[in-house]
Amino acid sequence: MASSSKKPKEENKKKEKSKTEKPEKKASTPQKSNKSKPKPDKSRKKSSNGTPGIPDPSSSTESNENKTQKNVKPNNKRKRKEKEEENGGGGGGGGEATVCRFPMNRIKRIIKSEDSSVAISQDVVFLVNKATEMFLEKFSEDGYKCSVKDRKKSLSYKHLATVAHERKRYDFLSDYVPQKIKAEDALKEMNSTETGKG
Amino acid sequence: MVDEQERLLPIANVGRIMKQILPPSAKVSKEAKQTMQECATEFISFVTGEASDKCRKENRKTVNGDDICWALGALGFDNHADAIVRYLHKFRVAERDKAAQNKASCSRNSQDKEEEESSQDQQPHQQADVPSNSKLQVLEFSH
Helix, strand or coil: CHHHHHHHHHHHHHHHHHHHHHHHHHHHCCCHHHHCCHHHHHHHHHHCCCCCCCCCHHHHHHHHHHCCCCCHHHHHHHHHHHHHHHHHCCCCCHHHHHCCCCCHHHHHHHHHHHCCCCEECHHHHHHHHHHHHHHHHHHHHHHHHHHHHCCCCEECHHHHHHHHHHCHHHHHHCCCCCCCCCHHHHHHHHHHHHHHHC | CHHHHHHCCCHHHHHHHHHHHCCCCCEECHHHHHHHHHHHHHHHHHHHHHHHHHHHHCCCCEECHHHHHHHHHHCCCHHHHHHHHHHHHHHHHHHHHHHHHHHHHHHHHHHHHHHHHHHHHHCCCCCCCHHHHHHHHHHHHHC
16 A cells, blocks of 8 residues: 555656656757657567568658657658558659568578578578569469459459469469369269279 | 468468559459468479579579579569569669668767767766767667
8 A cells, every 4th residue: 555655656756857857858859759759660660561671761860850840650650651652652663672562581481491401692582572472463463364254353263273274384383273173073083083093 | 370371471461462463443352362372382482492403403502582583584484584683683782772871870870979978078968969869879779
């Protein structure tokens, strides 16, 4: 009980100290209040799905300076929107070329699972990231064309399987995107192969 | 379940890429997105497997960007190979610029620290120098 009564006094003392310190600092150190502000920005940046790419140091320092005049939250939202715009934009300038859509760590893990003995350079992870993005775009386009031929509004598994089987480029996906067949047809095929062997 | 999800790329990223390339009116089923996740992982394994085989034949231990470009061309992704070579150059230029900027900021930090130490000895109250302290802290924090 006694300890609980002490705590608010200590808090009040701290608040008073901070109040007394603040006006002095405001005149000379408007930027000191930013100590805590950059941290949430970084944590929010990390929480994004893709890697932020290579940030421009000049822009980051300028944005930190601007925070003294403006609130933190709207700047974070603006940064998120800017990032989304960068990711959403077409193949534009150098900034867009260096932004990666997928997490680098995940790409590394997939590469290591394929072959753990081989070492990979940083370039490789970036290039695989970009190549995968381009592959997905192309495969989606081809799948969509198939869905348009099928007169369907939505792209479904069936269209992707059709594309994977029709084009030689996607032969490596034939085992991963098999075409769906009816159970009756599958059983007939199994029986015919068994009778053929026997 | 967790292992499988870690083996695949995030479905949100995959879905975003698909939506961006397709017309706004197009819809994508969940099964299609999941299939694309699997296909992306298989693509990565396919390309890096080919590149690592090439390195093994040439008795090299490290796979580099040029091996990936070669693998894409060998596997029939010629269009991707050309664009990837360009991305590789841009990435390397960006990395060099970043390294140069980091070196420049580190040198500024060391110079500012020396100035502060000398000024601190002379003047205990540093209303004029405090902004530079904050700048240092911001720069250090950014590293």
